[in-house]
Amino acid sequence: SIVSMRQLLDHAAENGYGLPAFNVNNLEQVQAIMEAASEVDSPVIMQASAGARRYAGEPFLRHLIEAAVEAYPEIPVVMHQDHGQSPAVCMTAIRSGFSSVMMDGSLMPDGKTAATYEYNLDVTKEVVRFSHAVGITVEAELGVLGSLETMKADKEDGIGAEGTMTREQLLTNPDQAVDFVRETQCDALAIAIGTSHGAYKFTRKPTGDILAIDRLKEIHARLPNTHLVMHGSSSVPQELLAIIREFGGDIRETYGVPVEELQESIKFGVRKINIDTDIRLAMTAAIRRYLAQNPSRFDPREYLKAAKEEAKKMCMSRYIAFGSAGQA
Ligand code: G3H
Ligand code: 13P
Numbered sequence: 001s002i003v004s005m006r007q008l009l010d011h012a013a014e015n016g017y018g019l020p021a022f023n024v025n026n027l028e029q030v031q032a033i034m035e036a037a038s039e040v041d042s043p044v045i046m047q048a049s050a051g052a053r054r055y056a057g058e059p060f061l062r063h064l065i066e067a068a069v070e071a072y073p074e075i076p077v078v079m080h081q082d083h084g085q086s087p088a089v090c091m092t093a094i095r096s097g098f099s100s101v102m103m104d105g106s107l108m109p110d111g112k113t114a115a116t117y118e119y120n121l122d123v124t125k126e127v128v129r130f131s132h133a134v135g136i137t138v139e140a141e142l143g144v145l146g147s148l149e150t151m152k153a154d155k156e157d158g159i160g161a162e163g164t165m166t167r168e169q170l171l172t173n174p175d176q177a178v179d180f181v182r183e184t185q186c187d188a189l190a191i192a193i194g195t196s197h198g199a200y201k202f203t204r205k206p207t208g209d210i211l212a213i214d215r216l217k218e219i220h221a222r223l224p225n226t227h228l229v230m231h232g233s234s235s236v237p238q239e240l241l242a243i244i245r246e247f248g249g250d251i252r253e254t255y256g257v258p259v260e261e262l263q264e265s266i267k268f269g270v271r272k273i274n275i276d277t278d279i280r281l282a283m284t285a286a287i288r289r290y291l292a293q294n295p296s297r298f299d300p301r302e303y304l305k306a307a308k309e310e311a312k313k314m315c316m317s318r319y320i321a322f323g324s325a326g327q328a
C-alpha cells in the first residue's frame with residue numbers, strides 16, 4: 001500500500017536503519033525494485049524526477065507505481081517527487097498522487113546560480129504549507145551538491161550552478177541547517193557533503209577530505225531528530241564498470257560512495273539514500289553482456305529480463321546493507 005514518507009522515515013529512525021530511494025523511469029526498473037523488496041521484505045521508496053516524467057509521461061509513471069502497489073499489496077511503498085524545481089512542480093506531483101515531494105531550493109529559478117538562503121527558505125516554507133495541509137511529506141535541500149575535488153557543482157537534469165564554488169558552498173552549514181529546519185518545518189533535509197549525481201563522483205576511492213562524513217556528524221549532532229537525506233549515493237560498483245567495459249562500453253576510471261560509508265552515515269541520521277546511477281549501470285552491464293553473448297537474439301524481453309535481474313540484485317544488496325530488509 002502507499003504509505004507516508006514521514007511515517008516510514010520515523011520508523012527507520014526508531015529502528016536505526018536507512019532506506020534506499022530508487023529512481024524509476026520504466027517498467028523493468030519498477031519490477032526490479034519491487035521483486036527485490038518482496039524477496040527481502042523491505043519497504044520501498046520509488047522516486048521520479050522531472051526527467052522521468054518527460055521520458056515516460058506522467059500517466060505511465062503514475063500507473064506503473066500504482067501497478068507495483070497492486071501487485072505487492074503487502075509492501076509499503078512511498079511515491080516521491082525527486083528534485084522539484086519549484087512549488088508549482090511539487091503541487092502538480094501532489095495532484096497526481098505522490099505521497100512525498102522534494103522542494104529543491106538549492107538553485108535559483110534560472111537553474112544556473114546557487115540559491116540565496118532567503119530564496120530557499122521562502123520556497124520551502126511555501127511547499128511545506130500546502131503539503132502538510134494534505135498530509136504530504138516534504139524533503140528540502142540545503143547546500144549545493146558538487147565535487148570537493150573539482151569544486152564544481154553537479155548538473156542534474158543539465159541544470160546546476162555554474163563556475164567554481166567555494167568549499168563552504170559545497171558543504172551544508174550546520175548552523176544554517178538548524179535555522180532552516182526550525183523555520184521551514186521540513187520533514188527531511190538533503191545535505192551536501194561532497195557527493196554528486198551521476199557516475200563520475202570521485203577520481204579515487206573517497207577519503208574524508210572529499211566525502212565529508214565529519215560534516216554529516218556535525219549536522220546530526222545539532223539536529224538529532226531530523227531525517228537526513230543523501231543524494232548522489234550510488235556506489236558505482238567496479239564489477240559493473242568492468243562488465244560494461246568488457247562488452248564494448250567506454251566508461252573512464254571513476255568511484256562512487258562506498259556502501260560502508262553509506263552504512264556509517266545511517267548511524268548519523270541519514271534515513272533516505274538516493275540511488276539512480278547504480279540501476280543504470282546494472283541494466284547497461286547486463287544488456288551489453290546479453291547482446292554480446294547472444295548475438296542472434298532480438299526479443300527485447302530477453303535482454304530486458306537480464307537487465308531487470310541485474311538491477312534486482314543491486315537493489316537487494318542495498319536493502320540488506322542499509323537494514324531495511326525485514327522491516328516491511
Ligand atoms: O537527481 C537526479 C536523478 O539521478 C535523476 O536523473 O534527471 O536524469 O532523471 P534524471
Ligand atoms: P546517483 O546519481 O548517485 O544515483 O544519485 C541519485 C540521486 O541523488 C537522485 O536524486
Ligand code: ZN
Pocket residue numbers: 083156197231232274
Ligand atoms: Zn538527487
